[in-house]
Amino acid sequence: MGGYMALRKFKKIMIVGTCTAIIIGSFAGCTSNNYGLHKSNPFNGNEISCSDFLTNLKVEKAIDNIFDETQDLNVNDMSDNELKAYLLYDAINNNQNLKEEEKQQFAFLIDEWKNNEYLDYETLYEQLKTLKIERNVNFKGTNILEQYDRKQNLIRLSAVDKEIYKTKEEQEKRHQQILSRTTHGGGHSTRTSEIKQGEEWLEEAYCSIVDAEATGSDWDYKLCTNTARFLCEILGREEGADVVRKARQKGDITILTSALNNKGIPESMCMELYEIEETYKELTGELSSNEVKEKRLDLSNKAANLLAQMYDISNSYPEKETYTIRILLSCIRNDTKLDLSKYKFYYFNSEKKELYPGFVMEDGNYIIYYEDYKMYEYKINELNEEILVTAGSISDRNALDQALNYSNIKERN
Numbered sequence: 001m002g003g004y005m006a007l008r009k010f011k012k013i014m015i016v017g018t019c020t021a022i023i024i025g026s027f028a029g030c031t032s033n034n035y036g037l038h039k040s041n042p043f044n045g046n047e048i049s050c051s052d053f054l055t056n057l058k059v060e061k062a063i064d065n066i067f068d069e070t071q072d073l074n075v076n077d078m079s080d081n082e083l084k085a086y087l088l089y090d091a092i093n094n095n096q097n098l099k100e101e102e103k104q105q106f107a108f109l110i111d112e113w114k115n116n117e118y119l120d121y122e123t124l125y126e127q128l129k130t131l132k133i134e135r136n137v138n139f140k141g142t143n144i145l146e147q148y149d150r151k152q153n154l155i156r157l158s159a160v161d162k163e164i165y166k167t168k169e170e171q172e173k174r175h176q177q178i179l180s181r182t183t184h185g186g187g188h189s190t191r192t193s194e195i196k197q198g199e200e201w202l203e204e205a206y207c208s209i210v211d212a213e214a215t216g217s218d219w220d221y222k223l224c225t226n227t228a229r230f231l232c233e234i235l236g237r238e239e240g241a242d243v244v245r246k247a248r249q250k251g252d253i254t255i256l257t258s259a260l261n262n263k264g265i266p267e268s269m270c271m272e273l274y275e276i277e278e279t280y281k282e283l284t285g286e287l288s289s290n291e292v293k294e295k296r297l298d299l300s301n302k303a304a305n306l307l308a309q310m311y312d313i314s315n316s317y318p319e320k321e322t323y324t325i326r327i328l329l330s331c332i333r334n335d336t337k338l339d340l341s342k343y344k345f346y347y348f349n350s351e352k353k354e355l356y357p358g359f360v361m362e363d364g365n366y367i368i369y370y371e372d373y374k375m376y377e378y379k380i381n382e383l384n385e386e387i388l389v390t391a392g393s394i395s396d397r398n399a400l401d402q403a404l405n406y407s408n409i410k411e412r413n
Contacts, residue, residue, distance in 0.1 A: 085114035148188035193251030
């Protein structure tokens with residue numbers, strides 16, 4: 001259905017009071033015996049509980065309010081998860097606490113919603129329906145830009161620096177940037193379970209990765225974010241992404257620990273890593289200083305050493321370290337953001353392919369080069385060790401071709 005790429009084309013959502021009345025009044029056809037005829041939530045747990053007619057009506061209305069032009073989207077051709085995602089957006093669209101431009105921000109979440117089988121749709125619908133946003137909050141002595149209060153179902157946005165953002169228009173734009181970061185990243189407000197003490201780093205990492213895959217910009221929790229990516233690589237990219245998503249959504253980090261245990265990594269090593277990540281996360285909220293930077297860098301080095309050991313334990317051929325692993329480990333050790341303009345590491349955005357210019361050593365048999373939606377493979381057994389080392393540090397195709405002397409290139413679909 002076009003997914004995220006189609007969602008990039010937005011219009012300014014019109015205020016549709018009459019349509020809202022129609023949608024709210026349409027719930028009389030809900031079929032769940034447990035919730036009665038006038039149930040205001042179209043979900044029963046993880047399942048749609050309204051009739052097909054009412055589901056289609058609400059989904060079509062959501063589509064009309066998101067896209068800036070008529071879309072050739074057939075509701076009858078949509079998967080259940082796609083229908084659920086648009087029904088969730090219906091809650092946002094009917095939320096009288098939100099401005100129309102704020103509602104647009106949440107449209108970015110549809111790709112994540114429709115691919116997340118661990119969502120509690122019924123609970124999330126209720127949260128989205130009554131969510132509130134408070135602006136100009138003074139988070140004294142911190143770098144905090146936004147915060148979610150679960151008890152009040154409230155997103156708080158930090159006060160903007162009026163020395164920098166002098167006009168009301170500039171201040172409003174800055175708030176929209178902060179809110180955009182929150183919503184693109186899956187948003188803490190879209191979590192339906194409590195965040196347990198010691199597990200906040202995974203929440204920040206998950207939201208940061210989702211945001212990065214939608215906008216190309218990482219958040220400030222560099223170590224946490226790249227550690228989550230690294231653990232996905234250890235577990236296998238798709239399996240790892242599924243484990244991280246499930247652990248985050250269910251609020252149970254033991255799901256991640258168990259998956260790592262299955263790779264031979266002891267629980268004690270996992271606990272040590274989590275403690276480092278949580279300490280780093282707490283430091284990130286503090287005002288920047290040389291002392292804080294040094295502490296973060298020290299934690300990053302400890303995490304890098306621990307992750308390298310985990311990789312060696314889990315990998316049958318640790319000496320054949322992938323290009324992806326090398327890049328991530330370098331970012332972790334130096335406490336730097338991943339340069340998303342060069343390397344595209346997609347874990348949660350199903351609409352995007354892996355397109356990072358550079359090389360990945362795959363299964364110990366090939367170096368794989370990604371470029372322009374194509375994959376090129378080089379047989380490792382035909383290259384000497386020096387070439388392999390050189391290839392692993394080259395992200396320019398022409399330079400690689402010269403290094404390999406234009407030998408034995410074949411395209412793989």
